[in-house]
Amino acid sequence: MMKKKHWSLILSGTMLLSAFFGFTSSSSAADPVVTSGNPIFTSIFTADPSAHVWGDGRIYVYASHDIFPSRGSDLMDKYHVFSSDNMVDWVDEGEVLRAANVSWGRPEGGFMWAPDAAYKNGTYYLYYPHPSGTNWNDTWKIGVATSNKPAADFTDQGYIQGLPGSNMIDPSVFRDDDGTYYLYAGGGGKSYGVKLASNMTSIDGPIKQFTELQDFHEATWVFKRGSMYYLMYSDNNPGANRVRYATSSGPLGPWTNRGIMLDPVLNSETTHGSIVEYKGNWYLFYHNAKISANGTLRSVCVDRLTFNSDGTIQKVIQTSEGVPAVGPRSRATEIKYYDLINENFDAYTQKTEYAMNGSNVTIGGGATRSGANIENMHNQGSYIQLSGINGGAGGKELLTVLYASGDSGAAFKVDASGDTTGDGYFLSLPGTGGWGNYTGRTNRLIDLNPGANNVIRLNGGMGGANISRVIVSLKPATQPTEYPMSGNNVTVGGGATRSNGTIENLHIPGSYFQLTGIDGGTGGKKQLTIVYGSADNQSTFKVNASGDTTGNGYTFSLPGTGGWSTYTGRVSGQIDLNAGTNNVIRVNGGMGGANVTRIIVAPIP
Known part of the structure; x- marks a missing residue:
């Protein structure tokens, strides 16, 4: 409700x-x-x-x-x-x-x-x-x-x-x-x-x-x-x-x-x-x-x-x-x-808090540090930048900013490593009634890349707020993770092409797409789901994954969906991944065609 x-x-x-x-x-x-x-x-x-x-x-x-x-x-x-x-x-x-x-x-x-x-x-x-x-x-x-x-x-x-x-x-x-x-x-x-x-x-x-x-x-x-x-x-x-x-x-x-x-x-x-x-x-x-x-x-x-x-x-x-x-x-x-x-973010339970006097936090443009807080974010050009942020498997992650503000309302522009539009993100900071009243807590989802090398920048100049902490929360690896084909962790080759967030031309011998930074959690068997559209009656993909010790790969059969843009196809199978977020999955085409919109990696039900 x-x-x-x-x-x-x-x-x-x-x-x-x-x-x-x-x-x-x-x-x-x-x-x-x-x-x-x-x-x-x-x-x-x-x-x-x-x-x-x-x-x-x-x-x-x-x-x-x-x-x-x-x-x-x-x-x-x-x-x-x-x-x-x-x-x-x-x-x-x-x-x-x-x-x-x-x-x-x-x-x-x-x-x-x-x-x-x-x-x-x-x-x-x-x-x-x-x-x-x-x-x-x-x-x-x-x-x-x-x-x-x-x-x-x-x-x-x-x-x-x-x-x-x-x-x-x-x-x-x-x-x-x-x-x-x-x-x-x-x-x-x-x-x-x-x-x-x-x-x-x-x-x-x-x-x-x-x-x-x-x-x-x-x-x-x-x-x-x-x-x-x-x-x-x-x-x-x-x-x-x-x-x-x-x-x-x-x-x-x-x-x-x-x-x-x-x-x-x-x-x-x-x-x-x-x-x-x-x-x-x-x-x-x-x-x-x-x-x-x-x-x-x-x-x-x-x-x-x-x-x-x-x-x-x-x-x-x-x-x-x-x-x-x-x-x-x-x-x-x-x-x-x-x-x-x-604020329906209950799934984001893997939290990391960043103090404003931490070694991975830099400031500029008129922003100042007072004790453990960052102040003067009302100045044009002021900013707070955090480096070394863990994005887990990448995608949507939750940013929470804790603050105080004597203004009636302020806004920050947030830049994050995984933002593909280049617009940044609008973050509203309603007033808390005083510059020392650190009861403010505002959230928004941002895009991060896989791995621990992400950067988040909070840009001020649109009203003031003093910042005490920043929290980045991820979904644990036990949750299914979707990887869209528009992600910057996706590469294509062998004649495969990317069009409007979809991988096409996978009928060509030697064609493939590869995803890096896949989160394997604690490792072992995972369920891989491929979401696709295909006008062919039947296609076959060979999948290679980091945790495969046999070197044989995995075979996925993809029935036709009635059209190249009819993205109703979903085929699932088990693959092996290593522990951690450095796994690679490669999907090899050349045996019939299918256009792929995303893959999903999930724990075994």
Whole structure:
């Protein structure tokens, strides 16, 4: 059950987390209901969600990215895509495009604002607003990047010619029932729509301005239900945008204003959303600043959307629970916000405490040491760095900081060796009522590499807190450990390739992937599980492991799953590992193909 007392942490910007587990609430022991919680993306700060359902049956959200520490909207960059097959377990598919990839863009970069996506004839299109000049407000363009995958390998193709140079932001692309595509964009009170040409990168016909929309500001989204077209947008309500919508009998209007469908969101003056149907339900995606309490550090949320019998939309109720699952539990990288609030870290029992006067602790940038405490972390550039941190088998580990603070609330940026996104982690430190009142205790999950050579750095300058201790907690090796193929302890060779966190081309003779830093606990027999997708009827892998004294390796047979991207395959077998965290596992292909997403090492049941 929820610990109600923890909800007081929300307004001070609790913690930003990511993990491989979720929260389950239940109305009865026999009737469990799993919900997403809001916000749904917690590994990085995201806004302006654009949701789509493609042919593989997953729902994808293309979001803008509020980089932390924030410098406001000018620094926004590095688009990420998130996906799910049940609305509850979300995967950060990773970065798909950044300003540095845009050859025609603003020399100073940044300004990668709200994107959208479309699919046509085997190609995925990413549409995004970006200025072409230093004078960003008058040089907006709608760029187009393409890929043959929904969430990876996008390459910029230039920008759409013939559009206005100012106020041309927040693109939305809509596909009508006859296969015609339309582009919508606008900001600063001006809303536009135009038919796209068959090449999806140019316009076909005159641009229409929708002057009939009531109090239009930005954030256009267009969809169709039955014979009715809907245009959703953000209004100009001062300091607290609302979402309004209008309807029409045609994709380019004229539009009939229908009123407000979403009230202002928590801690953010901006509002931007998308509407999509998935597995028989309609959803509204939007953002708020619940985690950070900072309107330039936002997070994506989702709630159910309901239509009246006449096609009008009921006002959406913003919830903390989010939406219920529409399928079985599956792989996730995003922690549920419930778990964040509940501090549900009971599995992290292998604790190591680090005193602030220890030999592995260094400080700088104005931070000072007073006795056993680190002070003056309010200074810009101040930091505490800990070296020689044991990451165990690597992956998600728990960082706990003990502190005192006379400020109403502070934040640290945490850097850790295993962070592959480069964003660092947001750590909130609510005030404790005094600089000598060391009752503060704040947690967050961070990524560490396998082994004992990790570094953790706490960066200050965003409010003050005096630090007394840092604790790093691991899950004991008796727990199953997942190793994603995106990890930096994974290498490939012999023709095998890595694509979007998956190892492919393992049908090639001599192909292999190898994982280092595997935790064998006390050694001996362990259960290895390979998670994969395969369009072949049957494949075979030979596995070598550090504890194999025979040298013969182990044979794993992998039945087909019906498709290379159908990652429902799980095959398990016993292998031998040595004691400690320096084990190596090598998986050899060449006898049929399978694309591998992760392996799991667990004690023998």
